[in-house]
Amino acid sequence: MATTEKNSVMVELYDLSITEQKDDRFGRVITSKSLSEEDLVNIAVTRRTDLNATTLKAAMEILKEIAIEQIANGASVNFGLGYFSLGVNGVFIGDSARWDSSKHKLSVHVTPTSNLRQAINSCTAVVRGMATTGLAINSITDMGSGEVNSRLTPGGGINLTGSKIKIEGDAAGVGIKLINQDTQEETPIPRQSILVNDPSKITFIVPESLANGDYLLVLTTQFGNSGSLLKEPRSCNSEYILKVTV
Incomplete structure (x- = not known):
C-alpha cells in the first residue's frame, strides 16, 4: 500500500x-x-x-x-x-466587465x-550529504510570459538558472532536450540556439516547431569546475513539467 x-x-x-x-x-x-x-x-x-x-x-x-x-x-x-x-x-474592471481573452x-x-x-x-x-556533482537546475523562466517552472513558448526565450549547468563536451547526449511526456519524443535544443552558456545561467530559444503538450527538460554536460571536462557526462532533469499551449 x-x-x-x-x-x-x-x-x-x-x-x-x-x-x-x-x-x-x-x-x-x-x-x-x-x-x-x-x-x-x-x-x-x-x-x-x-x-x-x-x-x-x-x-x-x-x-x-x-x-x-x-x-x-x-x-x-x-x-x-x-x-x-x-x-x-486576470482583473475585471467594473461590475459589467466582459471576458477579454487577452x-x-x-x-x-x-x-x-x-x-x-x-x-x-x-x-x-x-x-546522504552534498550532491557529488553539484549539477542542479534551479529555475526555468519563460521570457515571453514571465512564468517560472511552468511554460515553454515555441520560438521564445528561456532563462535557465542552476549550478554547474554549462553545456560542455562532445559525448553522446550532451546538450538540452525536451521530452514530450505523452509520446516520449525527444526534441534537442540546437547548440546555435543557446545564447548564454554559463555555469549558473543558460539562455536558449525554444524550437518554433515544438508541438503542444507537456515536457520534461533534461540537461546533460561534461562541465567540471577545474576547467577540464568530466570523463562521463552527467544529467539533470527539471523538477517541473513544462507545458506548451499555442
Missing part, C-alpha cells in the same frame, strides 16, 4: 548561494525513476494477474476523457491523486488527495 513504512526517498544537499551563510544548503529529492502511464499499468498487472493491460489502458483513457470534459464544463472533479477545479486569472485566462487548480498527502507525510527521507 502507498502508506507503508517502506516508503522512502533520498535527499541530496546543494549550496544555497542566495544567503550570506557559506554553509547554508538546500535539499532536493533524488528522482528514483520516471514512470509513464504504461509503466504504471504494467506494474498493476504484475501485482494483479487477473487484470488485463489493454483493458486497464482503455479504462484509464475513458476516465481521463470524461474527467477533462467535466472539468472543462465547470465541474470540480476528484480524479486519481488530486481534486481538480477551474480558476480565473487579459483573462482559465487555469486548473489541483489539490492532492488525502491518500497522497498521507503517503508523503509517512515517507522517510534520508539525507
Whole structure:
C-alpha cells in the first residue's frame, strides 16, 4: 500500500548561494525513476494477474476523457491523486466587465488527495550529504510570459538558472532536450540556439516547431569546475513539467 513504512526517498544537499551563510544548503529529492502511464499499468498487472493491460489502458483513457470534459464544463472533479477545479486569472474592471481573452485566462487548480498527502507525510527521507556533482537546475523562466517552472513558448526565450549547468563536451547526449511526456519524443535544443552558456545561467530559444503538450527538460554536460571536462557526462532533469499551449 502507498502508506507503508517502506516508503522512502533520498535527499541530496546543494549550496544555497542566495544567503550570506557559506554553509547554508538546500535539499532536493533524488528522482528514483520516471514512470509513464504504461509503466504504471504494467506494474498493476504484475501485482494483479487477473487484470488485463489493454483493458486497464482503455479504462484509464475513458476516465481521463470524461474527467477533462467535466472539468472543462465547470465541474470540480476528484480524479486519481488530486481534486481538480477551474480558476480565473486576470482583473475585471467594473461590475459589467466582459471576458477579454487577452487579459483573462482559465487555469486548473489541483489539490492532492488525502491518500497522497498521507503517503508523503509517512515517507522517510534520508539525507546522504552534498550532491557529488553539484549539477542542479534551479529555475526555468519563460521570457515571453514571465512564468517560472511552468511554460515553454515555441520560438521564445528561456532563462535557465542552476549550478554547474554549462553545456560542455562532445559525448553522446550532451546538450538540452525536451521530452514530450505523452509520446516520449525527444526534441534537442540546437547548440546555435543557446545564447548564454554559463555555469549558473543558460539562455536558449525554444524550437518554433515544438508541438503542444507537456515536457520534461533534461540537461546533460561534461562541465567540471577545474576547467577540464568530466570523463562521463552527467544529467539533470527539471523538477517541473513544462507545458506548451499555442
